Amino acid sequence: MATAASTFDAIIIGAGQAGPPLAGRLTAAGRTVAVIERKLVGGTCVNYGCIPTKTLVASAHTAHVARRAAEYGVGTGPVTVDMATVKSRKDGIMLADRHGVEGWLDGMPGCELIRGHARFEGPHTVRVGDRVLEADQIFLNVGGRATVPDIPGLADVDYLTNVGILDLDVLPEHLVIIGGSYIGLEFAQMYRRFGAAVSVVERGPRVTAREDEDVSAAVTAILEAEGIDVHVGATDMRLVKKDNGFALHTRDGADPIEGTHLLVATGRRPNTDDLGLDAAGVETDARGYVTVDDELRTTAPHIWAMGDCNGRGAFTHTSYNDFEIVAANLLDDDPRRVSDRIPTYALYIDPPLGRAGMSVAEVKASGRRALVGKRPMTRVGRAVEKGETQGFMKVVVDAETEQILGAAILGVGGDEVVQDILDVMTAKLPYTAISRTMHIHPTVSELVPTMLQELTPLE
Structure with a gap:
């Protein structure tokens, strides 16, 4: 029935x-x-x-x-x-x-x-x-x-994904992370700060591959400054189980990386x-x-x-x-x-990366005439006062319409500051809507107008 x-x-x-x-x-x-x-x-x-x-x-x-x-x-x-x-x-x-x-x-x-x-x-x-x-x-x-890549020897190792690692209530001796994108990097810095040795292994030539090269380089520098080992170009990965963990071979000629815990963060x-x-x-x-x-x-x-x-x-x-x-x-x-809607997201390492719209590489690929502004966080008073001067802010503007095409704010408060720019982008206002607006001092946001007043042609 x-x-x-x-x-x-x-x-x-x-x-x-x-x-x-x-x-x-x-x-x-x-x-x-x-x-x-x-x-x-x-x-x-x-x-x-x-x-x-x-x-x-x-x-x-x-x-x-x-x-x-x-x-x-x-x-x-x-x-x-x-x-x-x-x-x-x-x-x-x-x-x-x-x-x-x-x-x-x-x-x-x-x-x-x-x-x-x-x-x-x-x-x-x-x-x-x-x-x-x-x-x-x-x-x-x-x-x-989470996706699990086809890596020789992976099935022999007790690996974690972004779900399983949340159940850990002990500190890994050496956490090895396969994947140099957003999830992997957040866990990398997090566990390094908890006290673990951490290695990040990325198949590609750099971490955060969707970002501009200067952003990727700055992110890498932030992580390495905290003692995280970053390995890129791992084009021939394989795993060998050991008594106290595993050995990850990355490519010909490179020494294997021995770890006690493995996080696989290679996409979804x-x-x-x-x-x-x-x-x-x-x-x-x-x-x-x-x-x-x-x-x-x-x-x-x-x-x-x-x-x-x-x-x-x-x-x-x-x-x-x-x-x-x-x-x-x-x-x-x-x-x-x-x-x-305009694409926008954040990478929650510390300091965070706030992103909105197109990257500079995407603007270049589009062939349009553009202007770019960039300012290191070392020249942002609020960041200096807080003792958090890593990173930079960057914005790219259409040279003809004067509308903002994209922004990357890598620095203290970057995930919040970028939304000021996002709102102006959504309203389709010219960049002068920010550059001529009085901002509160001392804030990180107050340097966005200054950056926009110093635009130069994108080459």
Whole structure:
């Protein structure tokens, strides 16, 4: 006997950053909603990403500042790190956030939170265990997971991903990280500050490959100044298990790197391979990302994809903005598009890198005439006062329209300062909207106008 289907106005698969707020908007509009989550409510950000990692970064920063206290005339004595307490603090903050989202969904009128793995059985039909659900509209918010590269010997080693490393409550003797991008570098600096020896191994010629070369060089210098070993050009990696850990061979002629703990941070992939998308008429690209249009509709017009699974951004803020775009078009008669937003993100090493828009390399490749401004943080009074003068700020401007094309702020407060520039970019104002504006002294932001007053042609 066939199972009777439960009918809803909408089904949301995945309770990450876009799913719960969309459920809130839909139920407030009088619609019934099923939210399906197979693992942890809150998705990557709450459970494995922003919330726990930035909590750990805060603990690491505190240890770092304490060790430098004598530079500021403050005596602290020997600085020690209790990793069990660090983990406990992280767990408490993360769990409070997760439980908050769970409580929101559980108490939301018109919403049912269903636990289990969802799989399409037809364009409007989804099965979760013994239950069959139907809805006129379906929204995918299924996120992504870490990729594991095909490295000889890796299967013989007890390696960690960004998920497993969060369960550590002891300090590694030597943490080796494969992958020189954002996740890997944040954990590298964090664990070095906790007291571990740390090595970063990158296959390519430099870390943070998507950034301009001067940014990559400055990031490398920041990490190496704290005692992190950075190895690039690791084109022939293989692992050999040893009694007390492993040896990582990187390329011919290079000495192997011996470590006790291994973190693999080489990228992520979307969770789209076991959803039965074919049964719904939803297409994916060669990498598994759901194909969407500018309003985030999939190739099935009644199904939308939000967050990491659509390939339009891999950040919490892009996922939440996806929700806003979908809700605006569906509920507010407000035509919003993905192409209207300016790419922006941050790398949370310390000092952080804040990025908005195009890199200088991308501007050069576009062939347009441009102006560039750059200022070292050693010439930013606020940074000098705080004793944090690493990095620089850089901006690139269209020479004809005078609109800002992109910015990189690598330095104290860079993740906040870059948003001043982002707002002006979004408003499509000329750079003079900042360069002629009086800023507060003493701040890091006050040097952005000065930088913009000293633009030179990009060569």
